[in-house]
Every structure is written in structure tokens, then in C-alpha cells.
Amino acid sequence: xxxxxxxxxxxxxxxxxxxxxxxxxxxxxVILILLFGAIFSGSGTSTxxxxxxxxxxxxxxxxxxxxxxxxxxxxxxxxxxxxxITSYISEHTISLALVIPRGFQQDVVNRTNVTxxxxxxxxxxxxxxAAAAVSGAITGFNFGVQGARPxxxxxxxxxxxRGTKYIDLFLPGIIGFTVLTTPLFGMTSICAEYxxxxxxxxxxxxxxxxxxxxVAKILFYVLLMFASVALIMAAGVLVFQMDGTLTxxxxxxxxxxxxxxxxxxxxxxxxxxxxxxxxxxxxxxGFPMMFLAGSFFPIxxxxxxxxxxxxxxxxxYLNQGLQATMVLGNNAAAxxxxxxxxxxxxxxxxxxxxxxxxKAK
Amino acid sequence: xxxxxxxSDGVAMELAIxxxxxxxxxxxxxxxxxxxxxxxxxHIFSLLGPNGAGxxxxxxxxxxxxxxxxxxxxxFGVDVTRDYRKIRERVGVLPQDFExxxxxxxxxxxxYWASLFDRRIxxxxxxxxxxxxxxTSRAETQAIHxxxxxxxxxxxxxxxxxxxxxxxxxxxxxxxxxxxxxELWGLIRALQSGGKTILLTTHxxxxxxxxxxxxxxxxxxxxxxxxxxxQLISQYGAGTTIVLAGAGQAGYDALQARGIVARQENxxxxxxxxxxxxxxxxxxxxxxxxxxLKEIYTRRPTLEDVFxxxxxxxxxxxVLAE
Ligand SMILES: Nc1ncnc2c1ncn2[C@@H]1O[C@H](COP(=O)(O)OP(=O)(O)OP(=O)(O)O)[C@@H](O)[C@H]1O
Ligand SMILES: [Mg+2]
Numbered sequence: 001x002x003x004x005x006x007x008x009x010x011x012x013x014x015x016x017x018x019x020x021x022x023x024x025x026x027x028x029x030v031i032l033i034l035l036f037g038a039i040f041s042g043s044g045t046s047t048x049x050x051x052x053x054x055x056x057x058x059x060x061x062x063x064x065x066x067x068x069x070x071x072x073x074x075x076x077x078x079x080x081x082x083x084x085i086t087s088y089i090s091e092h093t094i095s096l097a098l099v100i101p102r103g104f105q106q107d108v109v110n111r112t113n114v115t116x117x118x119x120x121x122x123x124x125x126x127x128x129x130a131a132a133a134v135s136g137a138i139t140g141f142n143f144g145v146q147g148a149r150p151x152x153x154x155x156x157x158x159x160x161x162r163g164t165k166y167i168d169l170f171l172p173g174i175i176g177f178t179v180l181t182t183p184l185f186g187m188t189s190i191c192a193e194y195x196x197x198x199x200x201x202x203x204x205x206x207x208x209x210x211x212x213x214x215v216a217k218i219l220f221y222v223l224l225m226f227a228s229v230a231l232i233m234a235a236g237v238l239v240f241q242m243d244g245t246l247t248x249x250x251x252x253x254x255x256x257x258x259x260x261x262x263x264x265x266x267x268x269x270x271x272x273x274x275x276x277x278x279x280x281x282x283x284x285x286g287f288p289m290m291f292l293a294g295s296f297f298p299i300x301x302x303x304x305x306x307x308x309x310x311x312x313x314x315x316x317y318l319n320q321g322l323q324a325t326m327v328l329g330n331n332a333a334a335x336x337x338x339x340x341x342x343x344x345x346x347x348x349x350x351x352x353x354x355x356x357x358x359k360a361k
Numbered sequence: 362x363x364x365x366x367x368x369s370d371g372v373a374m375e376l377a378i379x380x381x382x383x384x385x386x387x388x389x390x391x392x393x394x395x396x397x398x399x400x401x402x403x404h405i406f407s408l409l410g411p412n413g414a415g416x417x418x419x420x421x422x423x424x425x426x427x428x429x430x431x432x433x434x435x436x437f438g439v440d441v442t443r444d445y446r447k448i449r450e451r452v453g454v455l456p457q458d459f460e461x462x463x464x465x466x467x468x469x470x471x472x473y474w475a476s477l478f479d480r481r482i483x484x485x486x487x488x489x490x491x492x493x494x495x496x497t498s499r500a501e502t503q504a505i506h507x508x509x510x511x512x513x514x515x516x517x518x519x520x521x522x523x524x525x526x527x528x529x530x531x532x533x534x535x536x537x538x539x540x541x542x543x544e545l546w547g548l549i550r551a552l553q554s555g556g557k558t559i560l561l562t563t564h565x566x567x568x569x570x571x572x573x574x575x576x577x578x579x580x581x582x583x584x585x586x587x588x589x590x591x592q593l594i595s596q597y598g599a600g601t602t603i604v605l606a607g608a609g610q611a612g613y614d615a616l617q618a619r620g621i622v623a624r625q626e627n628x629x630x631x632x633x634x635x636x637x638x639x640x641x642x643x644x645x646x647x648x649x650x651x652x653x654l655k656e657i658y659t660r661r662p663t664l665e666d667v668f669x670x671x672x673x674x675x676x677x678x679x680v681l682a683e
Contacts (some may be wrong), residue, residue, distance in 0.1 A: 006476035014464035017503070052661035198456050204426050205454040359426055 003208050007216035020185070022171065026228055029178040030235045036170050036296070037240040048126050048133075051089075051097040053079040060105035064116075066317075068098075068139040073123050074133050089119055096120045097131045108145055157320070171236045171244040172322030173295040178228050179254055180295075181286060183221045183262040188282040191269020204358025211353035216351075218262045225258045249325040249334045256341040257318040263348035264314075270352050294319045316346045375438055377402045377527050377558040378423060383432035385418050385582075392418040394582030396430070400560060400575070402526070405553050407564040407569040407663075410579035411672075413677040416562040419579075423560070428589050436527065452477060453520035457562075461504035461515045467491055468500045470515060475522040479619050482522065494518040494548060499538050510541030517548065524545040527558045534568060535679070546571060564679035565665040576664070578671060585671050590664055597670050598662030599634040603644055608654035615652045624675075633666065 015021050018257035050068070052316035054061050068074050079088055079097065089097050097119040107114035114187025118134055120127040194200050203213065229246070265282065289295070293315035294304065300305055310316050324330040372414035385393040393415040395602065397417040400406040408416045421427045422434050425445030434441050439448045440621050461470055471490055474483035491497050499507060504515060513533055520528055530549065536543040542565075550570055551560060562567055569576045570590045578586045578593075586593055605612050606631040616623040623632045640659065648657060669675060675682045 003477055003479065006473060010462070010469065010473040011466060013469065014462055017464040078670075197460050198458065201421070201426050202454065202456050202459075203477070205424055205452070207448065207479055208476070208477045209448065359428065 002216040004212050004216045007208060007213060008219040011216060012220045012223070014084055017226075024050055025182045025224055026231055027094050029174050029218040029228055029232050031230055032177070033170065033174045033236050036174070036240065037236065037242070043342040045144055048074055048096060048130050050074040050130060050134075051077050051079050051092075051094045052231035053081065053083065053085055053088075053097065053099045054106035055081055055102040055158055056100050057081065059102045060108045064100065064104070064137070067141045067144075070140075071133040071137055073129060081314065085119065094119075095126060100133065102159060110215075143219055153236055164255050168243045168327045169298065169323060169355055170296070171233065171242045172250075172326050173319060174232055174236075175229055175254065175257050176257070176293070176322055177290055177295040179257040179315070180226055180289060180293075180320060182228065185279075185282055186221070187265025188219065188269040188278050191266060192275035192278060195269075196275065200358055201324075207233050210358060214227065214263065214266055214349065214353050217266070218259050221261065222258045228326045229254060241295075247325045247331065247334075249331050249338060250322055253318055253321045253325070253334065253338050253341060256345045259347035260318075260341060260348055262321065263352060265344065266352045268350060286348065289315045292316075294323075314341065317341050317344075320341075376400065376435075377404070377437060378406070378560065379433075379435040379438075380419070380423075381433045383419065383422065383434055385422060385427065386429045386430045387413070391582045393422070393429070396577075396579075396582070396584045398577050398584060398587065400558060401551065402558050403550065403556060403573040405559045405561055405572050406572035406577070407572075408574045408577050408579055409564065409566065409569045409668075410562075411564055411676050411681045412580040413581075415582040417531055418580060418582075419563060420529050420560065424452065424529060425449070431649050450523050451526045453523055453525035455513070455516045455520045455528070455530045455533055458535075459513060459516035460511050461507070461519070463505040464503055466499075466501050466503050466614055467496045467507075467515050467518065470504065471518050474519040476524040480523060484488070488636060490521055493521065493551070495544070506542070509545060510537050513537065513541075513545060514548065517545075517552075521552075525557065525625040527560070528552060530559060530561045532564070534563070534565065537560070542568070542613055555660070565675060566668055566676070570664040578668065580672055586667070593664060593667050596661050597667040598664075600633055600662060600666070601637065601640050602660045602662065603632040603634065603640075603655060603667065604656075604658050604660050605630040605632070605647065605652070606657065608652050612652035612654065614649075615650050619650065621647065 015025075020281065050063075052065065052068075054065065065076060069076055073079075079085070085097065085099055088094070099117045099119070101114065101116070104114055104116075116134070116138070118131060120130060122128075170261050232244065233244065236244070264285075268278050268285075272281060291311045292310050293299075295315070298311045299316065299320075302310060317337040317340040321334040321341065324337065325334035376399050378398075380398050381394060383393055383396050384391065392644060394417075396419065398406070408414075410416055423441055425441045428442050436445075436448050437451060437625060439445075441448070442503050459628055461467075462473075465473065468487055468491065471487050472482055475487075488497070488500070491500050496511060496514055496518060499511055504512060507515065517528075517530070517533070520530075525545040533549070537545065546568070549559060549561065561568075561572060572588060574587065576586075576590055576593060577584045579607065582613070586597060588596065589655050606629050608621050609628050610625070613623055613625050616632065623630050630649055632643065634640050644657075644659070665675075672681065
């Protein structure tokens with residue numbers, strides 16, 4: 001135990017003294033959360049600016065615009081009636097525009113079909129939202145015109161008791177991302193350095209065992225991760241009022257995840273003798289995992305085959321668990337994820353710690 | 362401790378190292394091809410040989426870091442392939458091309474290394490160890506800022522923290538400038554005076570000649586000659602060398618033109634004479650040839666000559682000349 005503490009202390013000293021390592025470990029996740037926070041808290045209140053060219057300008061078209069406004073999703077800005085719609089859109093870099101044709105009221109009164117046109121980029125998520133809102137407004141307007149009374153009505157309510165905002169999901173996502181990347185990439189490069197500088201051999205002449213060496217690294221990374229999580233949460237909560245609580249289950253998840261990815265990094269770094277290959281494999285494992293395990297995008301949005309892939313990734317359970325306990329307040333679900341993460345951590349730890357001695361061939 | 366020495370061994374003293382029939386084969390090469398040697402306590406034993414001779418392989422087997430293909434290797438009577446743990450605390454190791462941990466200063470590095478041997482080390486002991494290797498004034502400087510010689514000395518300080526009886530130094534002076542090499546030689550002699558046994562590998566002939574009580578010349582995994590430098594020189598270093606100091610390329614060319622076999626070394630031209638009765642005659646002949654010359658003298662053979670005779674070529678920085 002003394003040896004482990006001494007090794008962890010010496011390792012930590014070296015780590016913190018090399019400024020780039022510390023920067024990436026502590027500052028990078030904070031920068032990420034500030035970036036994501038800035039991007040998503042802007043659209044988080046989610047009203048979309050909709051530019052409208054009302055060529056009819058009659059009581060009926062005004063009533064339709066009122067219906068649009070009532071959706072509360074769209075904020076309406078007028079486009080002059082004499083403007084050419086396509087050139088106006090490109091000149092003003094407008095992403096959403098609606099044109100109400102001349103004769104709108106006439107057609108409505110005559111009960112002939114009339115078409116309003118929505119201009120926009122269908123690859124943007126805002127377009128889908130706007131199209132849905134406009135068609136909602138059209139439905140309401142149609143009911144009104146036919147004098148029918150709506151039978152079904154919608155009441156909205158938030159899913160979580162705490163009123164989860166989209167951005168709140170980023171807090172556990174960034175924590176999961178950090179617990180993956182810092183130890184995984186760190187350990188593969190440390191193992192490569194220890195091999196080329198022959199430190200493994202040098203350590204092999206001491207009493208420190210490989211398992212003890214790994215435990216010492218884990219110990220340090222756990223402390224580093226808590227420092228990092230504290231900074232991430234401080235940034236998220238203070239700057240963007242994100243919601244999230246560091247529950248006991250979350251703490252256990254962070255520990256289990258750190259064990260998991262520190263060990264995985266050691267596994268790669270030790271079994272793959274060539275430095276370039278081991279860091280390439282760490283990247284090949286790490287980068288897709290960041291995106292596929294739901295750190296930044298909810299897994300529910302994935303097509304089914306990607307969801308299957310996601311379910312095979314260790315980080316998925318860490319992310320899910322952190323989300324469940326930190327944001328959704330669902331500790332029961334988080335405990336299942338904790339159990340899965342802990343089992344994987346154990347497997348990843350045992351392989352490098354048991355299968356190898358310091359001895360060369 | 363090791364097994365008790367049996368009366369049939371005939372020696373009261375336990376050998377520090379005993380190697381018998383040692384082999385280490387890789388798929389494409391016999392790195393160590395059946396060697397025998399023993400090291401007496403308190404001696405400096407040198408494995409001398411060019412790159413790839415098998416020095417490091419031999420040393421790492423003795424350090425418990427590699428398993429031999431065949432043969433036995435004992436340190437203080439303990440079989441290192443099975444029971445290295447038992448003698449670990451009596452052994453200190455400086456690996457080849459040692460680089461210390463960049464971001465630890467010597468004081469921290471020594472303390473850290475001691476704790477890996479479960480040795481509680483006081484500030485005074487740390488200071489004493491650093492004093493031994495001459496790093497007192499650099500104790501608080503991160504290793505990344507140390508010179509090459511200081512880094513090696515830090516490595517030796519780390520090898521010494523366990524207060525070992527036996528120290529392995531694998532090419533401790535390779536890559537250092539002459540001044541730093543001489544400083545290290547002084548340190549190695551001081552360690553021996555302090556009672557330590559030292560196994561030193563090197564490809565510097567002068568280093569082995571200066572330091573070692575016992576030398577094994579290794580090539581292609583085999584020991585080609587063994588003995589004290591004096592023994593080796595009297596056994597293999599027959600003959601005398603005539604040194605034409607400052608003769609340079611012009612002197613070399615002049616001798617070549619007359620069919621006299623010579624070689625150049627640091628601006629000097631050397632002529633080797635095997636038969637003692639021919640020395641005077643050769644000296645007179647060489648002296649009569651016109652060439653730039655500072656001085657002319659004869660030199661008794663060195664390990665250099667022994668090596669040339671045994672291996673058939675010169676060695677520079679571990680590389681054999683054709
Ligand atoms: N793990 C290994 N796999 C294959 N060949 C090896 C291995 N280790 C050493 N060798 C080979 O064994 C031979 C002896 O190597 P060794 O390192 O013992 O030489 P050395 O005398 O220490 O040389 P140097 O002066 O360059 O350090 C070399 O040809 C080397 O290439
Ligand atoms: Mg070597």
C-alpha cells in the first residue's frame with residue numbers, strides 16, 4: 001500500500017508538472033462545456049424567427065398570422081410585399097420564410113384550395129420544427145374556417161420532475177467524455193513512454209508489481225477526474241445554470257468509469273508494442289465511442305443499428321447512468337448502469353494486471 | 362539469503378555472480394550462446410564487447426528481467442530465474458541508455474525509488490546518496506534540465522537507494538563526453554572502495570582497462586577471452602606498438618608507400634611489431650622516413666591491441682570497423 005501511494009504521488013507530481021497534460025485534463029472539458037453551453041443555451045429557449053411575405057394583406061391573412069404567432073414557437077418578421085422572395089432570402093441570410101399568396105382571403109371565402117409556401121433548408125432541424133408549427137397553425141386555421149370545434153387538444157408538460165433542459169444532458173455527457181478520454185489516451189501514451197524509456201524494466205527491478213503500478217495510476221486518475229468534474233460542474237452550473245447533482249451513485253459511476261478506462265488504456269498500451277499503433281487504436285476506439293455512446297447526442301435519436309452498436313460500448317452505460325442519477329433523478333436505473341460499468345472495469349483491470357509481468361521475452 | 366555454501370564448493374566466500382552454460386536464443390539469433398563466468402565479491406567485472414555482443418541480454422537475465430533459454434544464472438547463490446525476489450534488495454540496477462523521470466528532481470527521484478523497495482529513507486540519507494554521486498547542488502533541479510552525465514549519476518543514485526551489495530551498470534558512460542566519463546569512473550571506483558561488487562558492461566576498451574579487475578570480451582554471444590586486463594595483455598597483447606605522434610595522414614601515406622602496415626589513431630600513426638627482436642630495426646627504418654613528426658616512442662600493448670588481435674578489427678562507439 002505504501003508503494004502504491006508513493007508511486008501515485010510521484011506520478012501525480014510529474015503529471016501536474018507537465019503543463020500540457022494538465023491543460024487537457026482540466027481545461028479542455030471546461031472549454032467544451034462552455035462551447036456547448038453557448039451553442040445550446042442560445043436556441044434552448046427555442047423560438048424560431050420566421051420571415052413572412054404577406055402578399056394578400058387581408059383580414060384572413062392576418063388571422064392566419066395570428067394563428068402562427070399562437071404556436072409560440074415562431075416569431076414573425078415581415079418581408080416587404082414588393083420584394084423578390086428568393087433574392088430577399090439570400091440577401092438577408094434568412095433560414096425560414098413563408099409566403100402567403102395574393103388572393104388568399106378570396107380562396108378561403110370560396111373554399112377553394114390555397115397553398116402557402118415555406119422556404120428553408122430541410123437538413124436543418126429548425127426547418128422540421130417550423131414546418132410542424134406552420135402545419136399546426138394551418139390545421140387550427142382550417143378548423144376555424146369550417147366553424148368546427150377542435151375535439152382533441154394538447155397540453156404540454158415536461159418529462160422530468162425537475163424540468164430538464166436539453167443542455168442539462170450535456171453535463172453528464174461531458175463528464176463521461178472526460179472520464180473516457182483523459183485516462184484512456186493518457187495511459188496509452190504513458191505506457192508507450194515507459195516502454196521506450198525502459199521504465200517498465202527499471203520498475204521490474206523494484207518491489208512494485210504491475211498491479212500495484214496500475215492501481216497507483218487509477219488512484220491518481222480518480223483524484224484528477226474529481227477535480228475535473230468539479231470544474232466542469234462549476235462552469236456548467238455557474239455560467240449556464242445547468243441542472244445536475246453529484247449524487248453518491250454518480251460518484252461511484254465516475255470511479256468505476258475511471259478504473260475502466262485507465263485499465264483499458266493500459267491494456268492497449270501494454271499489449272500493443274508499437275507506439276503509433278497503440279495510440280491509433282486508442283483513437284479508433286475512443287473517438288467513435290465519444291459520439292456513439294451518447295455523450296453529445298441522445299442515443300434515442302440514432303437509427304436502430306447504431307443503437308445496437310451503442311449498447312455494446314462501455315461508455316454508453318457510464319453516460320446513461322450519469323444522466324439517470326444526475327439529471328433525471330432515477331437512481332434505480334443508474335444502479336444497473338453502475339453494475340455494468342463496474343463489471344467491465346473489473347475485466348479491463350484484471351487482464352493487464354494478471355496477464356503480465358515486467359519480464360521481457 | 363542464499364543457500365548455505367556447501368563444503369564441497371571449496372570456497373569460503375559466496376560468489377556474487379555465477380553463470381554456467383547460459384544461452385538466450387531468439388527466433389533469428391543466438392543473443393547469448395553458451396557463456397560461463399563468475400564474479401567475486403568486491404570486484405569490478407566488465408563485459409566488454411561491440412553492439413549486439415549480448416551484454417545487455419546477459420545482464421538482464423541476471424536482473425531477473427528475461428528468462429534464459431538454457432543454463433543457470435545465480436546471484437549470491439540464488440537462481441535468478443526462479444527466486445529473483447529473494448535477492449532483489451541486494452541488487453541495484455542502472456539500465457542501458459537510462460533516462461530519469463523528467464519532472465522529478467534528484468531528491469524526489471531518490472525518495473520515490475527508495476519507497477519502491479519499501480525502504481524508509483531519511484532526508485539525511487537522501488542527501489548522503491546524492492553527495493556520493495555528486496548531485497548535491499542539483500538536488501532540486503528537475504531531471505529534464507540535467508546534463509547527460511548528471512542524468513547517469515542520478516540513475517546510479519537510484520540504483521544505490523536499496524544499499525545494494527551488487528550493482529549492474531549497463532554502459533554507464535556511453536554517449537558522455539570525456540570529462541563526464543572520467544567523473545563517472547571516479548564514482549565507480551569509489552563504489553568499489555565502499556565494498557560493492559560491480560558488473561559493468563562497456564564497449565570502451567580504456568574503460569575496462571582502467572576499472573575492471575576482471576574482463577570478459579564478448580562477441581556474437583560468446584566470451585572470447587577472460588582475465589584481468591594485465592593477464593589479457595600479457596596473453597594476447599604480444600608485441601610492441603611504435604607511436605609516431607602527430608604524423609597524421611602524410612605519415613600514414615609515407616609508410617603505406619613503403620609497404621609498412623600502419624594505422625591511424627587521433628592524428629598519430631601506429632605501427633605494430635609482433636616480434637620483440639624486430640622492434641629496434643623497425644624503429645630505425647620508420648624514423649628514417651620523411652614525415653611531419655612531433656615525437657616517436659614505443660608503447661606496451663593495451664586492451665585495444667588485445668581486442669584487435671582477438672576480434673580482428675577495431676571498435677569505435679561499439680561499432681566494429683571492417
Ligand atoms: N527481444 C529480442 N528479440 C530479438 N532479438 C533480440 C532481442 N533482444 C536482443 N536481441 C538481439 O540479441 C543480440 C544481443 O543484444 P544485446 O542487447 O544483448 O547486445 P549488447 O551487447 O547489449 O549490445 P549494445 O552494445 O548495442 O547494447 C542483438 O543482436 C539483438 O538484436
Ligand atoms: Mg546493451
